[in-house]
Amino acid sequence: MKINIKINGQNKTFEVEPGEFMLDVLRRNNYLSVRRGCDNISCGVCTILLDNKPVPSCSLLAAKANNHEITTVEGIQVEAEKLAKCFGEFGADQCGFCNPSMALTVYSLKQENVNATEEEIKAYLVGNLCRCTGYVSQHQAIKKYLGDSNENS
Amino acid sequence: METNQFIEVNSLEEAYILASADRLNKVIGGGAWLKISLKKAKTLISLDKLNLDFIDSESSFIEIGAQATLREIETNKDIKKLSSGILNQAIGKIMGVTIRNLATIGGSVMGKFAFSDLYPVLLVMDVKLKFYKLGEISFADFVEMPRINDDILISIKINKNNSVGYFKKAAKTALDFAMINLAITKGDDFKIAIGSKPSIAKLNYEAMKYLNSKKDITEEVIEKTCALAIEEAKIKDNVRATKEYREVLIRSYLKRGIKQVIQ
Numbered sequence: 295m296k297i298n299i300k301i302n303g304q305n306k307t308f309e310v311e312p313g314e315f316m317l318d319v320l321r322r323n324n325y326l327s328v329r330r331g332c333d334n335i336s337c338g339v340c341t342i343l344l345d346n347k348p349v350p351s352c353s354l355l356a357a358k359a360n361n362h363e364i365t366t367v368e369g370i371q372v373e374a375e376k377l378a379k380c381f382g383e384f385g386a387d388q389c390g391f392c393n394p395s396m397a398l399t400v401y402s403l404k405q406e407n408v409n410a411t412e413e414e415i416k417a418y419l420v421g422n423l424c425r426c427t428g429y430v431s432q433h434q435a436i437k438k439y440l441g442d443s444n445e446n447s
Numbered sequence: 448m449e450t451n452q453f454i455e456v457n458s459l460e461e462a463y464i465l466a467s468a469d470r471l472n473k474v475i476g477g478g479a480w481l482k483i484s485l486k487k488a489k490t491l492i493s494l495d496k497l498n499l500d501f502i503d504s505e506s507s508f509i510e511i512g513a514q515a516t517l518r519e520i521e522t523n524k525d526i527k528k529l530s531s532g533i534l535n536q537a538i539g540k541i542m543g544v545t546i547r548n549l550a551t552i553g554g555s556v557m558g559k560f561a562f563s564d565l566y567p568v569l570l571v572m573d574v575k576l577k578f579y580k581l582g583e584i585s586f587a588d589f590v591e592m593p594r595i596n597d598d599i600l601i602s603i604k605i606n607k608n609n610s611v612g613y614f615k616k617a618a619k620t621a622l623d624f625a626m627i628n629l630a631i632t633k634g635d636d637f638k639i640a641i642g643s644k645p646s647i648a649k650l651n652y653e654a655m656k657y658l659n660s661k662k663d664i665t666e667e668v669i670e671k672t673c674a675l676a677i678e679e680a681k682i683k684d685n686v687r688a689t690k691e692y693r694e695v696l697i698r699s700y701l702k703r704g705i706k707q708v709i710q
Binding site: 295312313315333334335336338341344347348349350352353354355357358360399402417418419420421422423 | 448449450451452453455475478479480481482483488491493495518539542543544545546548549621622
């Protein structure tokens with residue numbers, strides 16, 4: 295079956311199987327910043343934005359995304375670069391495997407609650423695992439990113 | 448997953464006809480648990496076109512469409528006012544925001560998942576389910592019924608009352624399923640439900656009957672209520688916790704919860 299998706303602002307048509315998940319479709323079509331981790335909704339590295347909300351693409355049926363909008367990290371490049379600077383400042387980056395998904399989730403948190411407290415940041419990121427950093431430096435970097443965004447708004 | 452076709456239906460009748468035509472035709476909600484719960488289906492039936500993603504709080508009850516996501520419910524201010532906000536709290540404990548943006552209340556209810564954090568909460572709140580053919584049934588009756596494969600859940604209705612609520616999920620990590628989850632409400636009467644034991648949540652009728660018969664809720668009454676609840680819950684071992692550990696958790700949190708709702 296064919297599905298029509300607006301992805302990072304561009305209209306695309308993909309040929310998909312009726313039971314296929316979005317992660318497989320995206321990676322097959324070279325959207326490789328969407329990573330495959332647990333493939334079982336536990337790790338969060340496959341996160342994309344569906345109509346501006348973060349969802350795990352490993353468990354989103356591709357057919358359900360028909361006529362919807364999808365954003366990968368390439369679609370939020372300016373914000374991702376701002377977050378990357380904060381990550382660099384706090385040493386919150388090691389292997390980088392989780393960074394695209396983390397950026398999308400943090401971007402979504404910013405849209406919902408730019409004044410998020412540390413507890414709220416932690417709660418929002420529960421579904422995004424990072425095997426390298428231990429999270430402390432990431433939370434500090436995200437706090438800085440949200441604070442900067444707040445000042446500039 | 449293996450399936451022949453995906454159909455977005457245009458009416459409840461179309462969904463009903465498809466669902467009742469073959470046991471391997473499956474109605475899907477958000478699809479969050481599809482990968483772990485369904486390997487094969489002839490037809491996947493999507494309700495996405497039916498505008499069932501509403502939350503209406505204008506009446507004496509709050510009606511939530513079956514396709515409303517858990518995140519939409521979690522962040523709804525009117526639902527937060529019900530029973531001390533235990534439904535919002537319970538949803539907030541379900542894995543991460545990303546999953547809650549995908550999972551729907553309809554899928555969570557119809558899945559009858561033993562690990563569900565929603566089940567104990569929906570049992571102790573005054574909840575009815577609205578089906579296309581069955582009409583309205585209480586959530587407690589639904590839990591006791593065999594799995595429904597051929598009817599379509601339209602919405603859940605939560606009566607607005609002044610009950611006070613308590614919810615607890617005990618899990619090893621934020622992403623893990625519960626070792627136990629339990630909920631208590633105190634309105635005109637006490638209601639107690641325990642889930643993930645590891646079987647599906649049920650109301651604890653014996654414990655509720657005993658507690659509701661007492662005017663003074665003393666330490667002894669609470670102890671006896673806990674003992675009755677544990678006996679009735681038929682707790683077992685599984686990979687997440689032993690029967691003995693679950694009993695300790697239930698006794699501790701039930702005691703704490705009862706004290707909290709009578710304050």
